[in-house]
Amino acid sequence: MxxxxxxxxxxxxxxxxxxxxxxxxxxxxxxxxxxxxxxxxxxxxxxxxxxxxxxxxxxxxxxxxxxxxxxxxxxxxxxxxxxxxEEHHHHFICMSCRRVEDVRFCAERELQEAVRSGIRGKVLSHILQINGLCHACLKKEGTVHVS
Amino acid sequence: MxxxxxxxxxxxxxxxxxxxxxxxxxxxxxxxxxxxxxxxxxxxxxxxxxxxxxxxxxxxxxxxxxxxxxxxxxxxxxxxxxxxxEEHHHHFICMSCRRVEDVRFCAERELQEAVRSGIRGKVLSHILQINGLCHACLKKEGTVHVS
DNA sequence: TTTCAAATGAAAATTGTTTCTATTTATCTC
DNA sequence: GAGATAAATAGAAACAATTTTCATTTGAAA
CATH class of the missing domain: 1.10.10.10 (Winged helix-like DNA-binding domain superfamily/Winged helix DNA-binding domain)
Known part of the structure; x- marks a missing residue:
């Protein structure tokens, strides 16, 4: 077992x-x-x-x-x-509580396309990361301490 | 002067x-x-x-x-x-020659929208970076050395 | 020119990460 | 279950990037 x-x-x-x-x-x-x-x-x-x-x-x-x-x-x-x-996806990172939310935005494919069509070259990897304050931390404002 | x-x-x-x-x-x-x-x-x-x-x-x-x-x-x-x-924009970075191209993909606004609607919180900043090999480096394959 | 805060060099401290080597441990085989 | 073996580990030391400290120099404002 x-x-x-x-x-x-x-x-x-x-x-x-x-x-x-x-x-x-x-x-x-x-x-x-x-x-x-x-x-x-x-x-x-x-x-x-x-x-x-x-x-x-x-x-x-x-x-x-x-x-x-x-x-x-x-x-x-x-x-x-x-x-x-999980599989490849992107992150929304709360700068206060460190919680990470997955971002599954539907524009992903369009982004890829747009990126690729604008670039003459080969894309090997990409980083997309959104930094902010999550809903919970926004509410208890004042206690926010970004480390 | x-x-x-x-x-x-x-x-x-x-x-x-x-x-x-x-x-x-x-x-x-x-x-x-x-x-x-x-x-x-x-x-x-x-x-x-x-x-x-x-x-x-x-x-x-x-x-x-x-x-x-x-x-x-x-x-x-x-x-x-x-x-x-320049103003805020994104980068396509060649891993071989280190050249950086600006990425001005038109889906930017849609991305922002999508991101924002999927996230309950406040976006403070984001990082979008595309790593790859530029057109010139792709042609002279073999000499590619990523550092 | 004088004045004073800002910028600097040099050395040392800090911080995050990796390497090295001898020892321990998980797993494979009987 | 009891070796055998390669992988995993601890501990110390090395390493690399960045920052701090502090005495000295310098840019620019009066």
Whole structure:
């Protein structure tokens, strides 16, 4: 009887270590973007010896495998923060509570077309990220602290 | 008789130092994205004592003032690279020659609309960046080296 | 010219990430 | 279930980009 995460790791040819599973749990539980350090802080109580390099390595592996995705912090310091595991789509990121909403705007195909027709070249990838304040945070104005 | 760059700096309440002017010249001349270090390397022949912190400080100031813009390197290491000075628009970035083309796709407004109608919250900013290979680099295939 | 805030250089500190190596662990095979 | 083996890990150290600090210099306003 394998858990969801064990099956995922298996399919990526990654071993099911307790730490990896715990990382996936954290990312799955909290639907906010988390930095490598955030994840490390959450897990080092449970795993006294967990090191940041391990967190980085595993995030890298999980990202390569397409199990998680990442977004770019729009502030000066552009470290990357991670979450989610669906197919390619875009993100609306709340700068206050860090919650990430998927953006499934129907203009996607038109955008692609427009972009492609205006560019003489090959598109390899694109980044679309919308930064703002979510509905909930807008209401409790004043407490907004963008980090 | 003030030069273009002197007028720009003046309008931002930044002093017209030779180094700032030279930085603007470099960015204006080369229509490719440049890292702080790139700019530093280009200028330290002319200014023996130019330090990287000065380059960082000035880039920051020029960016804040809206005189230059920046793009995000899509590789793992997301340092930022800079260029251009037009109004808000998007970029097609050649991963090989570093050239940046402006993308003025007409679906912009539709995108904005779509995004806004799908999101309950306030949009503060967005990043749209298309990474690929430009027409010229596509032709001389094989020499492509993404850095 | 004098004055003063802004800009700068140089060194050091900070921060985020990666590498290295010896040890441990998950999984495969019997 | 008990080895065998390659992958995963901890811990320390290295690394790279950026920022801070502070004493000195410089641009531009009076």
């Amino acid at each position: 394998k858990t969801k995460f064990e099956r995922i790791l298996r399919s990526l040819n990654l071993k099911s270590t307790p730490k990896r599973i715990a990382m996936l749990e954290v990312l799955d539980d909290e639907q906010v973007y988390l930095s490598p350090e955030d994840i490390w802080l959450r897990l080092k109580k449970r795993f006294r010896t967990l090191g940041l390099p391990t967190v980085y390595r595993n995030l890298e592996g999980l990202f390569e495998g397409g199990v998680i995705s990442r977004v770019i912090h729009p502030d000066r310091k552009l470290y990357y923060y991670l979450c989610r595991n | 003030k030069t273009k760059f002197e007028r720009i700096l003046r309008s931002l309440n930044l002093k017209s130092t030779p180094k700032r002017i030279a930085m603007l010249e470099v960015l204006d001349d080369e229509q490719v994205y440049l890292s702080p270090e790139d700019i530093w390397l280009r200028l330290k022949k002319r200014f023996r004592t130019l330090g990287l912190p000065t380059v960082y400080r000035n880039l920051e100031g020029l960016f804040e003032g809206g005189v230059i813009s920046r793009v995000i390197h899509p590789d793992r290491k997301l340092y930022y690279y800079l260029c251009r000075n």
